[in-house]
Amino acid sequence: xxxxxxxxxxxxxxxxxxxxxxxxxxxxxxxxxxxxxxxxxxxxxxxxxxxxxxxxxxxxxxxxxxxxxxxxxxxxxxxxxxxxxxxxxxxxxxxxxxxxxxxxxxxxxxxxxxxxxxxxxxxxxxxxxxxxxxxxxxxxxxxxxxxxxxxxxxxxxxxxxxxxxxxxxxxxxxxxxxxxxxxxxxxxxxxxxxxxxxxxxxxxxxxxxxxxxxxxxxxxxxxxxxxxxxxxxxxxxxxxxxxxxxxxxxxxxxxxxxxxxxxxxxxxxxxxxxxxxxxxxxxxxxxxxxxxxxxxxxxxxxxxxxxxxxxxxxxx
Amino acid sequence: xxxxxxxxxxxxxxxxxxxxxxxxxxxxxxxxxxxxxxxxxxxxxxxxxxxxxxxxxxxxxxxxxxxxxxxxxxxxxxxxxxxxxxxxxxxxxxxxxxxxxxxxxxxxxxxxxxxxxxxxxxxxxxxxxxxxxxxxxxxxxxxxxxxxxxxxxxxxxxxxxxxxxxxxxxxxxxxxxxxxxxxxxxxxxxxxxxxxxxxxxxxxxxxxxxxxxxxxxxxxxxxxxxxxxxxxxxxxxxxxxxxxxxxxxxxxxxxxxxxxxxxxxxxxxxxxxxxxxxxxxxxxxxxxxxxxxxxxxxxxxxxxxxxxxxxxxxxxxxxxxxxxxxxxxxxxxxxxxxxxxxxxxxxxxxxxxxxxxxxxxxxxxxxxxxxxxxxxxxxxxxxxxxxxxxxxxxxxxxxxxxxxxxxxxxxxxxxxxxxxx
Numbered sequence: 001x002x003x004x005x006x007x008x009x010x011x012x013x014x015x016x017x018x019x020x021x022x023x024x025x026x027x028x029x030x031x032x033x034x035x036x037x038x039x040x041x042x043x044x045x046x047x048x049x050x051x052x053x054x055x056x057x058x059x060x061x062x063x064x065x066x067x068x069x070x071x072x073x074x075x076x077x078x079x080x081x082x083x084x085x086x087x088x089x090x091x092x093x094x095x096x097x098x099x100x101x102x103x104x105x106x107x108x109x110x111x112x113x114x115x116x117x118x119x120x121x122x123x124x125x126x127x128x129x130x131x132x133x134x135x136x137x138x139x140x141x142x143x144x145x146x147x148x149x150x151x152x153x154x155x156x157x158x159x160x161x162x163x164x165x166x167x168x169x170x171x172x173x174x175x176x177x178x179x180x181x182x183x184x185x186x187x188x189x190x191x192x193x194x195x196x197x198x199x200x201x202x203x204x205x206x207x208x209x210x211x212x213x214x215x216x217x218x219x220x221x222x223x224x225x226x227x228x229x230x231x232x233x234x235x236x237x238x239x240x241x242x243x244x245x246x247x248x249x250x251x252x253x254x255x256x257x258x259x260x261x262x263x264x265x266x267x268x269x270x271x272x273x274x275x276x277x278x279x280x281x282x283x284x285x286x287x288x289x290x291x292x293x294x295x296x297x298x299x300x301x302x303x304x305x306x307x308x309x310x311x312x313x314x315x316x
Numbered sequence: 317x318x319x320x321x322x323x324x325x326x327x328x329x330x331x332x333x334x335x336x337x338x339x340x341x342x343x344x345x346x347x348x349x350x351x352x353x354x355x356x357x358x359x360x361x362x363x364x365x366x367x368x369x370x371x372x373x374x375x376x377x378x379x380x381x382x383x384x385x386x387x388x389x390x391x392x393x394x395x396x397x398x399x400x401x402x403x404x405x406x407x408x409x410x411x412x413x414x415x416x417x418x419x420x421x422x423x424x425x426x427x428x429x430x431x432x433x434x435x436x437x438x439x440x441x442x443x444x445x446x447x448x449x450x451x452x453x454x455x456x457x458x459x460x461x462x463x464x465x466x467x468x469x470x471x472x473x474x475x476x477x478x479x480x481x482x483x484x485x486x487x488x489x490x491x492x493x494x495x496x497x498x499x500x501x502x503x504x505x506x507x508x509x510x511x512x513x514x515x516x517x518x519x520x521x522x523x524x525x526x527x528x529x530x531x532x533x534x535x536x537x538x539x540x541x542x543x544x545x546x547x548x549x550x551x552x553x554x555x556x557x558x559x560x561x562x563x564x565x566x567x568x569x570x571x572x573x574x575x576x577x578x579x580x581x582x583x584x585x586x587x588x589x590x591x592x593x594x595x596x597x598x599x600x601x602x603x604x605x606x607x608x609x610x611x612x613x614x615x616x617x618x619x620x621x622x623x624x625x626x627x628x629x630x631x632x633x634x635x636x637x638x639x640x641x642x643x644x645x646x647x648x649x650x651x652x653x654x655x656x657x658x659x660x661x662x663x664x665x666x667x668x669x670x671x672x673x674x675x676x677x678x679x680x681x682x683x684x685x686x687x688x689x690x691x692x693x694x695x696x697x698x699x700x701x702x703x704x705x706x707x708x709x710x711x712x713x714x715x716x717x718x719x720x721x722x723x724x725x726x727x728x729x730x731x732x733x734x735x736x737x
Contacts, residue, residue: 006544006547007544010541010543010544010547014540014541014543109364114364114365114368114369115365115369115590115591115594115709116567116591116592116594116595117594118594118595118597118711120597128577131577133547133551134547134550134551135543135546135547135550135576135577136575136576136577137575137576138575140575141575210571211540211564211568212564212567212568212571212595214564214591214595215362215365216362216564219362220537220538220540220564221540248541251541251544252541252543252544255534255544255545255548256544256547256548258548286532288532288534288535288544288545289504289533289534289535291535291539292535292538292539
């Protein structure tokens, strides 16, 4: 029971960080049809901006300003880059964001160097808050969770209760009709792209000091996000939310669970198989080692049985 | 209009790249009299942080030799860099390029897998061209096999391998009577498994009462949240964690342990440099131990002014901490061997290096003649904020030696014998 409670709490905390990254990506992907390869790079920029701001001011200044800066940068990229490329179709856009990811990574190296930077958790939040199964949880992790929940609720309210949200929702399911009704769809695109990467920036601000702020951080976060977006279903915030939590909890559970196939066979009363040859790894590999590949397995299976994803509203 | 701006920018950057390549060629041509050393390492891409830092050390080592008057009556060392983009194939190509340029002394060490590939390529070349051999100076790959089954007359390693470091760390664990339960965790690849194997063997011999309560391998470079692993370590009741992890895998593990309130000591091999002290910060104070041939406070502890000058000289030149002292040792031992051989012929230089003794910045060192592994002082130190003169990476925290193993006390049971041509 303790293990399960631990897995749920830890999975929720980790999953919410994933969700903060994935939420912006799913909005951009579903609205503009662009798989933004540079999304995790904006996450990294958020962390670096926050580090810079916290070194001249404090963490709270970074928390407010860094996502705004990242959003502004994102809007600029959309207005003067992506929009120009858009004319040449989706492949060009894809390649554009792909190149952008590498450019941002190299730029970060040029500005902040190749080594990790000392971006620290604010001291007021650096104390153990509660304890489950002998594992302490710091106040900062609770704070991360709170920010993620606030962001989720805020985003839901924005989409369901405001005029802009209405337009975004309309564009999600019927982009052509919105075009035909004479709405300024390019401006909407710019707002969504800027807003989406600002969310990634926010995730960078609160994730950068919890993880490590270094030039490789975007690359390491990259692919898992696409899994969450496709798994959760296009255009579905709730889907991305569920997918993030599910992956967070499953990965925690798999590390916590220790048995191998050999153990299973032995516990059933049979002799331990002394396997050799091509399949011997199967008998001794632990679930923990399979944890990183699990999201991709889920993705592949889900795409076969339910191509529009968990809660998707339309086909890819 | 926008398009023309884009193309102009592209043209300018193209010119800049071309210009750089040209200036590189010009330098190569102007210094034909010097002794060229090919430094193959990742200078671009994800692992460039390691290559770039090591590159500065190689250059600094060459400068030390040159400022002292060079070798053979004024010949100077010239370092020629080759980017291997952290790939074994690119390394072999870079090696070929160096050969074509007439370079016969090569140095490399980042990533043991690449070192093994390069050792193979060098060995193949030397077998095919016995009259035109290449000298391979490895400044510190971790994989023991380089000086074990792969030991070679033309290859020299200037830093203790992971097994020798683990011998030092297990000495430290054995001396700590509070440690009863040890948890081993490592990256699931060759190095992690080696560290685990050494730790189990050595502890069984040095402290048979210590219980190994865990022996875990996690996916290499893919884990973001180490809390579940920390939960297992805590549940096992470990008072010490032994790990061969480096980079983000090490930092995230220690940060997760700190945040989860795990009260165990960490015994590591890679906490000393490449931003790890910066990334660990206060989370590691008093709990992280490291085995290395150097840390910034060694000259202070040994009261060695000459070594202290190396530190300030490096700081002045590059604005960074001197860390890879074994690279400087390598360059200086190479210079001494060339002097002793009276020529730059790789065969004569290798003969002079084999069995050479050297008075290094941290103490006495010897290049074992049988397998060409350098034996040097190894410092087991703890990460702390107290009593530190030179901190690590400007963090205000640094390393304090708790156990010194001198070169002649370092243990390594390699029985490899190089074949002399």
